[in-house]
Amino acid sequence: MDKVCIQGGVSLNGTVEISGAKNACMAMMAAALLTDEVCTLRNVPQLRDVAFFVQLLQSLGVSVQNPEPHTWQLQAKNITHEAAYDLVRQMRASVCIMGPLIGRLHQVIMPLPGGCVIGNRPIDLHLNGFKALGCSIDNQSGNLHVKAKHLKGNSIYLGGRFGSTVTGTANVLMAAVLTPGVTVIDCAACEPEIVDLCTLLQQMGASIEGVGSPTLTIRGTDHLKGFDYTVIGDRIEAGTFVLAGLITQGTLHIKGFQTQHLNALWHLLDNIHADISIHEAEGSVDVKPCLDRLTPFETTTLPYPGYPTDLQAQLCVLGLCIPGISLITERIYPQRFMHLPELQRLGGQTWLEGSTAILKGGTPLSGAEVMASDLRASAALYLAGLIASGTTSIHRVYHVDRGYERFDKKLQALGAHIQRMDEG
Numbered sequence: 001m002d003k004v005c006i007q008g009g010v011s012l013n014g015t016v017e018i019s020g021a022k023n024a025c026m027a028m029m030a031a032a033l034l035t036d037e038v039c040t041l042r043n044v045p046q047l048r049d050v051a052f053f054v055q056l057l058q059s060l061g062v063s064v065q066n067p068e069p070h071t072w073q074l075q076a077k078n079i080t081h082e083a084a085y086d087l088v089r090q091m092r093a094s095v096c097i098m099g100p101l102i103g104r105l106h107q108v109i110m111p112l113p114g115g116c117v118i119g120n121r122p123i124d125l126h127l128n129g130f131k132a133l134g135c136s137i138d139n140q141s142g143n144l145h146v147k148a149k150h151l152k153g154n155s156i157y158l159g160g161r162f163g164s165t166v167t168g169t170a171n172v173l174m175a176a177v178l179t180p181g182v183t184v185i186d187c188a189a190c191e192p193e194i195v196d197l198c199t200l201l202q203q204m205g206a207s208i209e210g211v212g213s214p215t216l217t218i219r220g221t222d223h224l225k226g227f228d229y230t231v232i233g234d235r236i237e238a239g240t241f242v243l244a245g246l247i248t249q250g251t252l253h254i255k256g257f258q259t260q261h262l263n264a265l266w267h268l269l270d271n272i273h274a275d276i277s278i279h280e281a282e283g284s285v286d287v288k289p290c291l292d293r294l295t296p297f298e299t300t301t302l303p304y305p306g307y308p309t310d311l312q313a314q315l316c317v318l319g320l321c322i323p324g325i326s327l328i329t330e331r332i333y334p335q336r337f338m339h340l341p342e343l344q345r346l347g348g349q350t351w352l353e354g355s356t357a358i359l360k361g362g363t364p365l366s367g368a369e370v371m372a373s374d375l376r377a378s379a380a381l382y383l384a385g386l387i388a389s390g391t392t393s394i395h396r397v398y399h400v401d402r403g404y405e406r407f408d409k410k411l412q413a414l415g416a417h418i419q420r421m422d423e424g
């Protein structure tokens with residue numbers, strides 16, 4: 001197991017290229033299960049989660065080629081409907097194979113996903129969607145046996161107490177595209193990753209209307225073609241680097257993503273007088289030193305186009321850099337604050353009131369040993385380490401490898417003093 005040691009106090013300067021979107025590519029790889037034709041996906045980030053997902057697809061019988069580092073070729077000719085527990089238990093996103101297997105084979109046996117440090121993450125909404133399409137669901141010793149004699153289009157409301165569901169929308173959508181009749185999904189997720197999936201499915205021959213809106217209308221078909229598609233840039237990685245540039249008072253050029261996917265972040269930063277230049281046509285943004293003029297903020301995480309929960313932990317670090325009190329309320333995963341006690345270890349003045357983080361900015365951070373707990377919390381600890389005086393050692397950094405391609409290398413290329421080493 002690795003740790004990283006970061007020497008703080010260095011500003012980040014230069015250009016960083018954003019990788020493909022982690023939260024788009026796995027559902028898109030799962031879409032290959034919908035056809036027996038060759039499917040090519042490009043700009044796929046090199047991440048632990050992707051490597052793992054490839055293993056899962058191979059376990060289902062998908063043949064996989066990796067002709068070049070960010071390109072995968074998949075063909076699901078003869079596939080099984082049963083997913084192995086020892087693979088599924090390691091990654092929640094495995095759940096998005098259910099929809100395509102139901103659409104293609106009318107059945108799936110799927111171990112119920114386990115818990116997650118960021119909070120309770122049920123899949124009840126996914127299952128309600130499958131039932132609405134005609135599936136029966138039987139829990140046998142923790143394995144969900146889902147099957148349908150006849151799938152039939154239906155009207156489905158996918159909203160839950162926290163709003164829409166991203167992978168739930170992807171799952172039900174991928175079942176519906178091969179379901180005879182018309183399916184209307186209300187309260188569908190509008191995240192860019194869902195829009196990207198819809199566009200890919202349309203390239204395969206699926207009939208989907210309302211893309212990008214909370215209401216998707218799908219006319220099922222009996223066959224889908226293969227695809228050759230390029231994944232969008234990762235808006236969460238891009239937002240992470242924007243915040244890293246701001247807190248280290250650097251000059252950064254961040255490129256390779258669609259800037260309109262981060263409008264909620266631009267709105268917040270504009271309100272606190274950040275010096276950000278957005279180049280939508282080029283798909284890039286420039287960050288300039290401006291920390292001394294930023295003012296405290298208040299925000300709430302919401303489903304897209306609201307402020308993304310996946311940038312909540314990173315934003316907490318910015319709040320600790322701005323004198324005054326900033327507030328961040330977490331509405332998607334109310335317990336998603338494992339990073340706060342670790343930021344306190346670095347001297348961060350922060351408290352939790354219910355699901356609102358109170359950040360008292362202005363106290364300089366100082367290096368310490370800290371523990372990563374999940375993907376975005378790890379990114380927040382890297383950011384804090386970049387500005388803490390002295391050395392910050394972050395343990396269990398494998399978490400960050402799940403969602404940030406070559407994060408250490410990209411930060412080092414921008415001037416960060418980071419060393420990665422074996423814990424031993």
Ligand code: EPZ
Nearest residue numbers: 023093120121122123124125126160162165166167310332
């Ligand atoms: C996706 O998770 C992302 N992961 C998450 O990113 C992201 O935080 C989340 O969407 C919200 O934007 C991937 O796309 C692989 P949800 P997902 O279903 O789809 C509740 C990261 O750091 N809910 O939209 O699993 C759920 O508990 C990861 O990159 C139900 O109650 O999230 C949560 O409170 C973390 N029942 C809320 O809805 C359900 O059946 C949103 O969950 C499904 C979800």
